[in-house]
Amino acid sequence: MDWQGKVPRIILSGSPYEIGLAHGRLLAEQILAQLVIYRALFLETCKFEWEHVLDVAAEFSATIEQLAPDLLEEMRGIADGTGSTDVGLLDIIALNCRSEIALGQWDDGCTALGWRLPTDNNSQKQILAQNWDWRTTVGPNLAMVSIRQQGKPTIWMVTEPGIVGKIGFNSSSVGVCLNAIRARPTLTTLLPIHILLRLALESPSASDAISTIEALGGAGSSQHILIADSAGARSLELSPRGGVYLGADADGLVVHTNHFLANRLVDEPPWLAGSPLRLARARELCQEILVGAQRSELPAGQVVDATVLRRRVFSDAEGAPQAICCVPDVARGGLASIETLFNIVMTFEDGKSPVAEVVFGRPGSATESSVYKMPW
Incomplete structure (x- = not known):
């Protein structure tokens, strides 16, 4: 491709x-x-x-x-x-x-993580990252978009053309990732998830974004937003019947795939067998990286960066085709073919401008693009 x-x-x-x-x-x-x-x-x-x-x-x-x-x-x-x-x-x-x-009838899958890591004794950085998995046919249409509006932070995101809010970050170091959840009900009286993603990207902080989502009544469908700023990450398990928010673990890590971990307010039948496996695998791989940093006696934030995460986590093919790095299922062709279309790793640090690296295609496959920098 x-x-x-x-x-x-x-x-x-x-x-x-x-x-x-x-x-x-x-x-x-x-x-x-x-x-x-x-x-x-x-x-x-x-x-x-x-x-x-x-x-x-x-x-x-x-x-x-x-x-x-x-x-x-x-x-x-x-x-x-x-x-x-x-x-x-x-x-x-x-x-x-x-x-x-689509009423939860589509089977897109993604793996997202937020990780707050010490860079030295006095500072930390927040990483926000994901593989975005979707229909292979959509890949050639993807675009990187920057939006500049008066009185609002500048936005940089990777999106499907025509869609106003997707995965990315803003000049205030607020970033969002997205995991699809298959659950009912869906309410047309509440805002769609892509609109909420855009509103989050117009916010000066993650807490302000959450307040905005709550003030608007929440999401019209069950979805997961992993949101972060330089102060940390929150896992937002949103639904028309209410949201449940999860924080990072003792290692500063929060990982999410395509099933709710705590939100029991909606009807969520099992639908992607690989979702819990990817969740466990991502946590395992991050722990391996953390142990390696401890052995090197370096602060984890100096060890973990976009390159390491692409190589050690987001290129992982265990459990294929429903792996962290999703490969097309040979049993499903045409419109049903799904794979990882891009990987994004965002980094937020106090006193520094937010940055991100994006690779299009499956990371580690030798067919992926070179690294795109954000901002550009």
Whole structure:
């Protein structure tokens, strides 16, 4: 796959509509390709015709207009920016609500971790990282986006074109990762998870982001956000019936995959057999790194960086195909094929600007891209 060395990096600024308009114009080809993919996915996996998808998107539109009107205007700009008469506002809303509209019938998996580590006797750094696993066909459409808005932190994220909030961080060192959870119910009267991710990335701190999510009533579907800033990480197990928040363990580590660890407020049937295995494996690998740091008598924060995590944790193929580094299942072809599409490692330290490294494709596979730096 040659798309991994050609991922677009775009910078957006201005009013919400202007941001969306530029987004739509610069990524029009990718947005149109995404709509083709998701029309087929909804039909194949959920038996939903696109007309039904747009009907549900219209219900979410009313909620977004009430609770996050600026982002509705941004989505309107995206639709207009594509220049296609076949793309309307509801099509873009459908992309941003895809997880909720699917009613938990999709089987995307990801492995995320937050790790607070000492760099010397007086300072620490916070790492936030994940492998993002999704349909192979989506990979060639991925983009890196920076958003500059007056009075808000600058955002850098990796996203699917057309979607306004995804995985990344801001200039205030607030970062987010995402793990899909398959559970019911889904409520169109609450905001979709990708909208909440964007609002978190507009926040000056992780605690402010959590307060915003709570003030808006929580999430319209069951999802997990791993959020961090330079003060630490929190695991947010969100659902329409309420959220449960988890902190780091004694080693400063929090790991999450695709099942709730503590939230029992929703109906969550088992769906990814590899999820608990990846969770245990990631913890095991991090402990091995920690033991090695102790043997070297160096502060763990001086040992653990993006390169080490990609090599020692995120390239791990144990339990394949449902491994931390997800490989396509030979028994599932076409639209059903899922693999790790990118790895991101963000680093936040007091007194330093936030940074991240992104590798597209499966880390450690010898087919992945070179390292992309954020900011750029």
